[in-house]
Amino acid sequence: xxxxxxxxxxMVEYCGEDELHVLAVDDSLIDRKxxxxxxxxxxxxxxxxxxxxxxxxxxxxxxxxNHDPALTSSGVKVxxxxxDYSMPGMTGYELLKKIKESSTVKEIPVVIVSSENIPTRxxxxxxxxxxxxxxxxxxxxxxxxLRCQMMKINKSCSGRLYLGR
Amino acid sequence: MDVNQMERRLxxxxxxxxREGLLDDQFTQLQQLQDESNPDFVVEVVSVFFEDSxxxxxxxxxxxxxxxxxxxxxHDHVHQLKGSSSSIGAQRVKNGCIAFRNFCEEHNIEGCxxxxxxxxxxxxxxxxxxxxxxxxxxxxxxxxxxxPMME
Numbered sequence: 001x002x003x004x005x006x007x008x009x010x011m012v013e014y015c016g017e018d019e020l021h022v023l024a025v026d027d028s029l030i031d032r033k034x035x036x037x038x039x040x041x042x043x044x045x046x047x048x049x050x051x052x053x054x055x056x057x058x059x060x061x062x063x064x065x066n067h068d069p070a071l072t073s074s075g076v077k078v079x080x081x082x083x084d085y086s087m088p089g090m091t092g093y094e095l096l097k098k099i100k101e102s103s104t105v106k107e108i109p110v111v112i113v114s115s116e117n118i119p120t121r122x123x124x125x126x127x128x129x130x131x132x133x134x135x136x137x138x139x140x141x142x143x144x145x146l147r148c149q150m151m152k153i154n155k156s157c158s159g160r161l162y163l164g165r
Numbered sequence: 166m167d168v169n170q171m172e173r174r175l176x177x178x179x180x181x182x183x184r185e186g187l188l189d190d191q192f193t194q195l196q197q198l199q200d201e202s203n204p205d206f207v208v209e210v211v212s213v214f215f216e217d218s219x220x221x222x223x224x225x226x227x228x229x230x231x232x233x234x235x236x237x238x239x240h241d242h243v244h245q246l247k248g249s250s251s252s253i254g255a256q257r258v259k260n261g262c263i264a265f266r267n268f269c270e271e272h273n274i275e276g277c278x279x280x281x282x283x284x285x286x287x288x289x290x291x292x293x294x295x296x297x298x299x300x301x302x303x304x305x306x307x308x309x310x311x312x313p314m315m316e
Contacts, residue, residue, distance in 0.1 A: 030213050030249045037198045037206060086244065115248050137191055137252045140198075 020150050021045040021076070025055045025083040025095065026113075035082060035138060042143050044150075047078075052090030055083070056098060059105050060163055077161050078108050079150045080131075082138075085114035085121065093125055100129045107160040109153060111146065113138060168310035175301045176313055182298070187291050192254030208299055214253045218288055221246045225281055229274065239269045239277060246284070257287040 022044055024035040032048045039046045049055040056062050059078070081099065083092040090098075092112050100106050109131035114121065122133045131149070134142050154161070166174070182188045199206040221242050228238045247262035261284035268276030302312050 028245070028248055028252070030210055030217065030252050033210055033213065034195075034198075034252055037203060041198060041200075088241075115244075115251060136248070137194070139194065 019043075019045050020079045020147065020154070021047070022150075023047050023049065023055060023058060023078050023081045025049045025052065025081065025087070025092070027051055027084065027087045031084065031136070038138055038140060038143050041140070042147050044143075044147065051087055052083070052092070052095040052098075055081070055095060058163075059099070059102075059108075061098065061102050061105065076163050078105075078163060079154060079161055080146060081108055081110045082146075083110065083112060084136075085112050085116070085125070093121075093128065096125060096128050096130055105163065107157055109149070168305060168308045171301065171305045171308065172310050172313055175298070175305060178298060178301060182291075182294055186256055187294055189254045189256040191252065195253060211253055211295055211299075214249050214255070215292060217249050218246060218258075218292075222281070222285055222288065229277055229281060234272075234274055234277075236269055236272050240266065243269060250288075255288075255291045258284060258291060261287050 020043070022039050024032060024039070024046055025048070026032050026035065027050055029050075032050065036046045036048055047058065049058055053062070059081075083095050085092040087095075092114075096110050096112065099108065099110055106129075110129070111132045111134060112125045112130045113134045113136050115136040117135055125133050132146075179188075183192075195207050195210060225239065225242050225246075228235060228242065243262050243265045247259055247266065250256075250258035250262060261280060265277065265280035265284055268280055305312060
C-alpha cells in the first residue's frame with residue numbers, strides 16, 4: 001500500500017511486530033534529522049512530524065474535516081512519542097495533554113525534550129504524565145536508556161500501543 | 166602532500182577547532198552518528214544549519230531595524246538559532262545567542278544589535294572553518310584515504 005507522505009510527515013510503511021517505533025515531533029529540521037539518525041542507529045523505526053497538529057493527525061486525533069484517509073495509520077504501533085517542548089502553535093506540553101486526554105493513545109509514553117532546564121516546566125510535564133524530560137541535544141546514551149524503557153513497556157502493555165480502532 | 170599527511174592535517178585542524186572553543190562535544194556526537202549507511206550525515210546537517218542560520222541572521226537584522234522592535238520575534242529567532250547551533254556543536258555561536266537572549270529580555274536594542282554583530286562574526290568564522298574541514302575530508306577521500314574517526 002503506497003502512502004503518500006506530506007512534506008511534514010515521513011511515513012513508516014510497515015512496522016514489524018517486534019520493531020520499536022518512535023514518533024518524533026520537533027519544529028526544527030536539524031533536530032528532526034538528529035533524532036531520526038540517533039534512533040535509527042539504535043535500530044528503532046522513526047516517523048517524524050514537524051508540529052503538534054501533524055503528530056495528532058498521525059495518531060488519529062486530528063479532528064480535521066478534510067482528514068486524508070491515507071494518513072490514518074491503523075494497525076501501526078507507536079512505542080514512544082518524543083516531542084520538543086518549545087514549538088510554535090502547539091507546545092510539547094499541550095501535545096502531551098491532548099495525548100493523555102485521549103482514550104485511544106494515552107497509553108503511549110511521551111518524552112519531552114527541551115533546550116531549557118526549567119524546574120517548573122519539568123515538573124509541569126511530569127505531573128501531566130510525561131514519561132521523562134530530557135535536555136537537548138539528545139545523546140546516544142539517552143536513546144539507549146529510552147530503548148530499555150520501551151522494551152519493558154512493550155512487554156507489559158503491547159496491545160494498547162496500536163493506533164486505529 | 167600525501168594522504169597520510171592530509172589525514173594528520175585533518176586531525177590537527179579539527180583538534181584546533183575544539184581547542185579554540187568553536188566546536189564542542191556535540192559536533193563529535195554528529196561525527197559518531199555518521200557511518201557507511203549514512204556517509205554524508207555531518208555535511209547534510211551542517212548544510213541545513215548554514216541555511217537556517219543565514220535566514221535567521223537576516224530576519225534578526227530586519228526585525229531589529231524596525232521603528233518599533235518586536236522583541237517576541239527577536240526572542241523566537243534567537244531561540245531557534247541557539248537551538249540549531251547547540252545541536253551541531255557550534256559552541257561560540259550558541260554562547261553568543263545566550264547573551265543575545267538576555268539583552269532581548271531586557272528590551273535593550275543596543276545590546277541586541279551588538280550581540281547580533283557578535284553572533285554574525287562567530288557564525289561566519291565557524292562556517293568558514295567547517296567548510297575548510299569538509300574540503301580537507303573530500304581531498305582525503307579523493308586521494309583514496311579515509312576520515313579518521315574521532316574519539
